[in-house]
Amino acid sequence: MDLRLDFVGIVVRDMRTSLEFYRRLGLDIPEGAEDEQHAEARTPSGVHVAWDTAELIRQIDPEWTDPSGGYRVALAFLCPDPASVDAKYEELAALGFGHKDPWDAFWGQRYASVMDPDGNQVDLFAPL
Numbered sequence: 001m002d003l004r005l006d007f008v009g010i011v012v013r014d015m016r017t018s019l020e021f022y023r024r025l026g027l028d029i030p031e032g033a034e035d036e037q038h039a040e041a042r043t044p045s046g047v048h049v050a051w052d053t054a055e056l057i058r059q060i061d062p063e064w065t066d067p068s069g070g071y072r073v074a075l076a077f078l079c080p081d082p083a084s085v086d087a088k089y090e091e092l093a094a095l096g097f098g099h100k101d102p103w104d105a106f107w108g109q110r111y112a113s114v115m116d117p118d119g120n121q122v123d124l125f126a127p128l
Helices: 016-026 054-059 081-093
Strands: 006-012 038-042 048-054 072-080 098-105 109-115 121-127
Touching: 006 016, 006 054, 016 038, 016 048, 016 081, 048 054, 081 098, 081 109, 081 121, 098 121
Parallel strands: 006 048, 072 121
Antiparallel strands: 038 048, 098 109, 109 121
C-alpha cells in the first residue's frame, strides 16, 4: 500500500479569523473562502489543509463535541531559515498568538510555537 498524508482538516469556531491566521503563515487560501463553511488550500509540499466550521461538522456528525483540555494536533511549518522562524513568530506573537518563544532546539533546529485562533499548536522550524 502506498500511503501518504494528503489532507489535514481543522475544525474552526470563526472561519474568517482562522483563515486570516493561516494566510499570515503564508498559505494561499482563496479570497472569499471566509464566507464558506468549508475552505481548502494546498501547501507548496502538496498537502491539503482544510477548515470546516463547527456547525458544518455537527451537521456531518451530530455527536461531535469540541475538544477540551488542550490541543489534539500540532502542525509544523518548515521555514526557509532560522531568521524566518524568528520573524514569523514575532509577527504572530504581536497579534496575540505567541506560545513559546524561538529557541535553538537540541535536535538541530530553530523552533518556536504559536497557537492558532482555535487553540491548536502551530510550530515554526528551520535547520540551524
